[in-house]
Amino acid sequence: MVLSVSAPIHFVGAGRRFGGTRLIRRHVTLLRLALMAADAASALILFAAISTIVLGPDWRAGWEASTQSDGIVPALAYAIGWVSAAWLVGLYRLRAHWTMLADLRQVTRLGAIVASATIIVIFAMNLDEVSRPLMVSLFVTQMAVTFVSRAAIRSIFGWFRIRGHNTRQLLILGTGETARNFSRMVARHPELGLDTIGYLRPHERGPLIVDGPILGGLEDIERLFHERVIDEVAICLPVSDWEYIEPVTVLCREEGKAVRIPLADIGLAWFSGQVEDLDGIPVLSHVHVPDQTLGMIGKRMLDIVMASVGLVVLTPVFVAVGIVMLLTDGRPLFFRQVRVGLQGRNFTIIKFRTMVTDAEERYAALAALSDTQGAAFKMTDDPRITRVGAFLRKTSIDELPQLWNVLRGEMSLVGPRPAPPREVAEYDIWHRRRLSMKPGITGLWQVEARLDESFERRAILDLSYIDGWSMWLDMKIIARTLPAMLHGR
DSSP, rough: OOOOOOOOOOOTTTOOOOOOOOOOOOGGGHHHHHHHHHHHHHHHHHHHHHHHHOTTHHHHHHHHHHHHTTTTTHHHHHHHHHHHHHHHHTTTTTTTTTTTHHHHHHHHHHHHHHHHHHHHHHTTTTTTOOOOOHHHHHHHHHHHHHHHHHHHHHHHHHHHHHTTOOOOOEEOOOSHHHHHHHHHHHHHHHGGHHHHEEEEESSSSSSOOOOEEEEGGGHHHHHHHSSSOOOEEEEOOGGGGGHHHHHHHHHHHHHHEEEEEEOTTTTTTTSSSSSEEEEEEEEEEOOOSOOOOOHHHHHHHHHHHHHHHHHHTTTTHHHHHHHHHHTTOOOEEEEEEEEEEEOOOOEEEEEEOOOOOTTTTTTTGGGGGOBSSSSOOOTTTTHHHHHHHHHHHHHHHGGGEEEEEEHTTTTTTESSBBOHHHHHHHHOGGGGGGGGOEEEOOOOOHHTTOOOOOOHHHHHHHHHOOOOOOOOHHHHHHHHHHHHTTTOO
């Protein structure tokens, strides 16, 4: 695809003011949840610990005597109150200009507010027997623990991000001052998990003052999408080059890449997209993949739980299949192959071997006999399939070892099926948006049209799944997959 420049981009909202200094939302939700969980857990633990020190081992009875309720009730009320107050004073907003001193001020303010509210409640409810030393010790200790835990969690997240864990690869379009400033701002916030891999120069006459590698010109962007792992694109161009914004954004939408456009010197908002913030600079964001951050965290948690349980519960099945394969077809028991995952990340898929050992060498001779119309290969009467393999495929038992890929985070329970690189190389542009979501063991087309011979229709179903994704949709697909496996459909 050659990028073409069409009508100029129109902006609206001149002079618009951008309130707050919150970081890019989808990259800090997990950090925000970790801070809230730490505050809730520390509140409960400290309440029980200090109550034990002041009131003795039977602290719940002591609280019941002074408040006419079991000690668990005031403990829960305190934890909920502390987290709620922290939310109201802004401790979970994750300001871009974060410093330890600012955090200390906010935590001190939080402690003062909670202490004042507690005193009011004690007097209003005539709870004169509540221990004052206990409450003072609790508030002081809670403030110290909250401050230390926030700093520790930020450091832990930064440490993991810096070492490449759960990072997203960022390509910057532009090589001038805007591009350099944006990349430096991203580098100052490792908690975002964005790693700048390089820059594209829009034309030869443009400035060249950035700090990282120049990966080519604007005409190379599609090639880079296919050769490199790229999750997001930041368009950092001067006003004179705004004409490139629209074709790049269209291409990114087709490829399933998020687009960030810093508006530092513009003061305008585009007619569509979400305005977020980085170090006080408004950033226009276009995200072309499911952006329900909490939902995606829930999806990952479901993957971990179900994959863990499945690997344990299905151990007898794995053992039985292994014994049968050893007695009939011999080793190896497992088939490993490189597949293309999220945004082009290669990984090794693991399945029970269902073909003869030289199946890959014989592929070229059979490639033209595929029953599938399009990029995918599938042959109904594939001569490479063994007798045991035919049964494993009919029941989908051969897919079960992929639970290990799910546990490793390379796959999900539900998603588009991962294809080998040779098939991905034949994708049309619109097919490649299948790579914008983590591949799955099962998916929408497996339960809707598993026997459909058209790859185009399969791809349409995959994109429909991506566009309409929800946890409820995943649960429905899983529920439809299990009986299909049991009945060999």
